[in-house]
Structures are given as structure tokens and as C-alpha cells.
Amino acid sequence: xxxxxxxxxxxxxxxxxxxxxxxxxxxxxxxxxxxxxxxxxxxxxxxxxxxxxxxxxxxxxxxxxxxxxxxxxxxxxxxxxxxxxxx
Numbered sequence: 444x445x446x447x448x449x450x451x452x453x454x455x456x457x458x459x460x461x462x463x464x465x466x467x468x469x470x471x472x473x474x475x476x477x478x479x480x481x482x483x484x485x486x487x488x489x490x491x492x493x494x495x496x497x498x499x500x501x502x503x504x505x506x507x508x509x510x511x512x513x514x515x516x517x518x519x520x521x522x523x524x525x526x527x528x529x530x
Contacts, residue, residue, distance in 0.1 A: 444491075444495075445491050445494060445495050446491070447487055447488070447490050447491030447494060448487075448488050448491030448492065448495070449491075450484075450487055450491075451484045451485065451486070451487035451488030451489070451490070451491055452484065452488055453484065454480055454481065454483055454484025454487060455480075455481045455484035455485055455488070456484075457477075457480060457484075458476075458477045458478065458479070458480030458481030458482070458483070458484055459477065459481050460477065461473055461474070461476055461477030461480060462474050462477030462478050462481065463477070464477070465477055
């Protein structure tokens with residue numbers, strides 16, 4: 444769990460508490476504030492999920508040996524820009 448995910452969960456929790464408090468006290472402003480904060484927390488958690496997924500994918504790619512990566516070091520195929528041979 445990264446910082447964005449943790450902060451998102453916290454915002455969802457506090458937003459839900461504010462929404463309930465607003466409902467109990469019949470304070471529409473506090474209730475709306477809680478709903479918005481909870482939605483913000485859900486979005487922030489998703490951003491954290493995406494960042495964590497991206498970092499995991501980057502780490503997996505970095506573990507591949509250099510020779511197995513596509514398009515590295517092969518000059519016999521010719522110049523890819525002009526289509527001319529490397530000779």
C-alpha cells in the first residue's frame with residue numbers, strides 16, 4: 444500500500460463520518476462535504492492503485508536481460524528511418 448492509497452482510504456473514512464454527522468445534525472453542508480471528501484478519497488485510492496501497478500510493471504521490465512528486449516543492437520536490418528542498408 445502506498446501513500447496515495449492510505450490517504451484515499453483515510454479520506455473515505457473521514458468523509459463517511461462527516462456525512463453521517465451531517466445527517467444526524469441535519470446539517471446539509473456537512474453532509475455534502477462528507478460525500479465529496481469520500482469521493483475524493485475513492486479517486487485518490489484508485490490513483491494509488493494505478494501508480495502501484497505501473498511501478499510493478501516497470502520493475503518487471505527492468506528485470507529482463509538487455510538481449511531479450513526488442514530492437515536493441517541489431518544493425519544488420521538496415522536503417523529503419525530511410526530503409527537503406529547499413530553497408
